[in-house]
Amino acid sequence: MNNEPAAIQITGLNKWYGDFQVLKHIDLSVGRGERIVICGPSGSGKSTLIRCINRLEDHQQGKIIVNGIELNNDLRRIDEVRAEVGMVFQSFNLFPHLTILENCTLAPIWVRKLPRAQARKEAMAYLERVQIADQADKYPGQLSGGQQQRVAIARALCMHPKIMLFDEPTSSLDPEMIKEVLDVMIGLAGEGMTMLCVTHEMGFARTVADRVVFMDEGQIMEENVPEEFFNRPQHPRTREFLSQILSH
Amino acid sequence: MSFVRDTYLPAAPPPPPSVGALGWVGQNLFSSPGNGLLTLLGLFILWLGVPPFIEWTLLNAVWRGTGREACLVEGAGACWAFVAAKLGQFVYGRYTFEERWRVDLVFFIGALTVALLMWERLPKRYYLALFGVLVYPILAFILLTGGVFGLPVVETSLWGGLLLTFVVAAVGITVSLPLGIFLALGRRSQLPVLRLLSVVYIEVWRGVPLITVLFMASVMLPLFLPPGVNFDKLLRVLIGVTLFSAAYMAEVVRGGLQAIPRGQYEAASALGLGFWKANLLIVMPQALRMVIPSIVNTFIGLFKDTTLVMIVGLFDFLGSIQVNFSDATWAAPQTAATGYVFAALIFWIICFSMSRYSVRVERRLNEGTRRE
Ligand SMILES: Nc1ncnc2c1ncn2[C@@H]1O[C@H](COP(=O)(O)OP(=O)(O)O)[C@@H](O)[C@H]1O
Ligand SMILES: [Mg+2]
Numbered sequence: 001m002n003n004e005p006a007a008i009q010i011t012g013l014n015k016w017y018g019d020f021q022v023l024k025h026i027d028l029s030v031g032r033g034e035r036i037v038i039c040g041p042s043g044s045g046k047s048t049l050i051r052c053i054n055r056l057e058d059h060q061q062g063k064i065i066v067n068g069i070e071l072n073n074d075l076r077r078i079d080e081v082r083a084e085v086g087m088v089f090q091s092f093n094l095f096p097h098l099t100i101l102e103n104c105t106l107a108p109i110w111v112r113k114l115p116r117a118q119a120r121k122e123a124m125a126y127l128e129r130v131q132i133a134d135q136a137d138k139y140p141g142q143l144s145g146g147q148q149q150r151v152a153i154a155r156a157l158c159m160h161p162k163i164m165l166f167d168e169p170t171s172s173l174d175p176e177m178i179k180e181v182l183d184v185m186i187g188l189a190g191e192g193m194t195m196l197c198v199t200h201e202m203g204f205a206r207t208v209a210d211r212v213v214f215m216d217e218g219q220i221m222e223e224n225v226p227e228e229f230f231n232r233p234q235h236p237r238t239r240e241f242l243s244q245i246l247s248h
Numbered sequence: 249m250s251f252v253r254d255t256y257l258p259a260a261p262p263p264p265p266s267v268g269a270l271g272w273v274g275q276n277l278f279s280s281p282g283n284g285l286l287t288l289l290g291l292f293i294l295w296l297g298v299p300p301f302i303e304w305t306l307l308n309a310v311w312r313g314t315g316r317e318a319c320l321v322e323g324a325g326a327c328w329a330f331v332a333a334k335l336g337q338f339v340y341g342r343y344t345f346e347e348r349w350r351v352d353l354v355f356f357i358g359a360l361t362v363a364l365l366m367w368e369r370l371p372k373r374y375y376l377a378l379f380g381v382l383v384y385p386i387l388a389f390i391l392l393t394g395g396v397f398g399l400p401v402v403e404t405s406l407w408g409g410l411l412l413t414f415v416v417a418a419v420g421i422t423v424s425l426p427l428g429i430f431l432a433l434g435r436r437s438q439l440p441v442l443r444l445l446s447v448v449y450i451e452v453w454r455g456v457p458l459i460t461v462l463f464m465a466s467v468m469l470p471l472f473l474p475p476g477v478n479f480d481k482l483l484r485v486l487i488g489v490t491l492f493s494a495a496y497m498a499e500v501v502r503g504g505l506q507a508i509p510r511g512q513y514e515a516a517s518a519l520g521l522g523f524w525k526a527n528l529l530i531v532m533p534q535a536l537r538m539v540i541p542s543i544v545n546t547f548i549g550l551f552k553d554t555t556l557v558m559i560v561g562l563f564d565f566l567g568s569i570q571v572n573f574s575d576a577t578w579a580a581p582q583t584a585a586t587g588y589v590f591a592a593l594i595f596w597i598i599c600f601s602m603s604r605y606s607v608r609v610e611r612r613l614n615e616g617t618r619r620e
Contacts, residue, residue, distance in 0.1 A: 054517075082517065082518060089511060089514070089515065091511050093512060093514065094515075095512065095516075095534075106529060106530075110525050111525075156519075
């Protein structure tokens with residue numbers, strides 16, 4: 001890695017829900033333009049980890065530095081971080097009372113203070129890119145799951161984020177819609193976006209990821225380039241997980 | 249044997265609706281012996297109740313007259329002549345006669361604003377709404393109280409009738425909604441002190457009857473104020489009514505807030521929207537939309553509760569009808585009944601309009617968001 005500061009630098013991160021420790025001493029550094037895939041069994045803390053990065057969850061111990069800004073209770077800094085970090089959720093979370101276009105222009109207008117016309121122009125460009133511009137005036141409820149998730153990606157991109165977080169973006173989609181979302185994500189990776197993706201799409205991990213991180217019981221068990229990770233997994237838990245997930 | 253379809257079937261037209269008028273009656277009113285019996289019973293009750301009521305209100309009613317004699321006729325029904333003679337008082341109370349045009353103007357502008365707001369294709373309706381919420385109340389206040397621009401002062405103690413009813417209801421409705429929204433947010437706040445204050449406020453006000461609140465506002469409050477300090481009775485009542493209904497509104501709004509999934513807050517936060525923007529732009533529009541029926545229900549309740557101001561000596565619409573029952577000029581057997589029927593009719597028209605309007609708004613808002 002070069003001497004540029006990392007996009008995300010996590011050191012010694014510990015987090016508890018009450019007495020239950022969800023994250024145990026996480027160290028993770030993500031360079032600019034790097035693509036990381038995080039996988040692991042359900043409940044292993046993957047979502048919690050990436051939600052700590054834009055502080056949808058707070059942490060009790062350790063350091064998280066995003067784009068040179070350390071996350072603490074300073075609200076202004078949190079908003080600065082959030083403006084630079086886009087997030088895509090498993091359940092899309094589009095705003096149902098706004099049209100597709102309004103979903104995409106809302107934050108640029110109210111957070112980035114863009115003039116309305118320019119926000120629309122930019123939003124249309126991103127909607128074009130995820131190939132959904134023709135639906136701009138519909139409401140989220142009128143779109144299929146795959147279409148909604150593509151809108152969610154466009155909505156995040158409208159904030160010009162430097163980092164994109166994906167939390168199982170294809171897990172609630174019907175099989176025939178997974179590809180259209182993955183294609184958008186692959187395109188994004190090709191443009192050099194820094195990406196952290198929690199996903200079980202191993203094909204995506206193989207082609208796109210620079211590194212694959214395997215989590216179990218709140219810890220990072222193994223971390224490697226995809227080639228090594230899939231062909232020569234080191235940890236027995238990784239082997240077990242991979243055999244389960246690749247068997248069907 | 250295997251089968252592979254080589255042509256697509258064309259879509260068939262839907263079967264014709266099988267029911268005519270008679271079919272409808274058969275299906276809906278006499279589908280079973282029990283249902284048929286209930287239908288007959290219902291018709292019997294209507295036959296008992298409706299004709300006498302029509303006779304009383306319309307056929308045997310007295311429409312014209314200048315005093316009780318007209319309504320003292322043997323077998324006379326409703327004494328509408330009484331209502332006609334007293335209509336001015338029912339509408340304006342004791343508001344100075346020469347200044348009634350000011351009330352008319354306020355009514356007119358208000359009605360015009362509401363009517364224009366209902367016209368959905370009007371461009372820039374947003375500004376009209378702002379006018380309605382921000383400018384109109386000030387305008388109405390200046391016109392009604394006077395004291396500036398050469399308008400003579402009209403004491404609030406002279407206000408009455410429908411005017412007073414509208415003033416109390418309008419102020420109560422427009423102020424209690426935002427207040428209720430803040431209370432609901434407070435009750436769901438992360439900050440323990442704010443949460444506690446909101447809970448205490450809501451539970452205290454919900455726990456006392458409005459009559460008690462009105463008495464406290466008009467009789468007891470002055471006892472606690474230093475002597476010489478006295479403020480308008482109507483104002484005190486307005487404050488009481490508003491604070492009271494804010495507590496109800498808070499619970500209605502909270503119901504809507506609870507129905508908003510966590511993902512909506514998270515998506516808003518992830519986009520960098522802070523607490524106020526997230527609530528203003530994302531959460532409240534959805535939450536309020538969901539509880540429109542309950543909000544309107546509360547409005548209707550509040551509107552009818554304004555009649556209670558009577559007990560602290562203010563004469564609202566119903567109150568100013570009631571005081572006129574003791575007017576010797578109109579003492580007749582049917583006077584009171586006529587007055588009450590008239591009051592009920594007017595209240596019903598207003599409340600029913602509110603309810604219909606809310607149905608319309610709801611339907612329009614749901615149009616886009618409904619899944620096809
Ligand atoms: N708000 C919460 N309160 C308490 N426990 C939680 C909360 N959110 C998640 N957990 C627990 O933390 C663990 C990790 O959750 P999560 O990060 O969602 O796992 P994953 O995304 O890997 O499936 C799970 O055991 C889950 O039950
Ligand atoms: Mg998860």
